[in-house]
Amino acid sequence: MHDARALIDMGEEAVRRLARRGYSLDLSALTSLQYQRNQNIRSVDELRAESKRVASEVQQAAKRGGDLSKPKERAREIKEEIRRIEAGATAAP
Secondary structure: OOOHHHHHHHOHHHHHHHHHOOOOOOHHHHHHHHHHHHHHHHHHHHHHHHHHHHHHHHHHHHHHOOOOHHHHHHHHHHHHHHHHHHHHHHHOO
């Protein structure tokens, strides 16, 4: 198994080396997939940070005896979005 970043960095040299061994490499598709993967990781990290902030808001509202419906709903939305992104990432070719 080759490291995608290393293949992208090697560029056309990687394409030639793999072709000598009978493999084909679509460098632009690999670059696109790597970019998409990095975007997904970044999005999930941001959502997890937001999830922590919302959890803190829920705790504070619970201590004050305030309305918990909006923060709890937002927490559910965030968790669902994280699941959706992660499921899409594992389904990628």
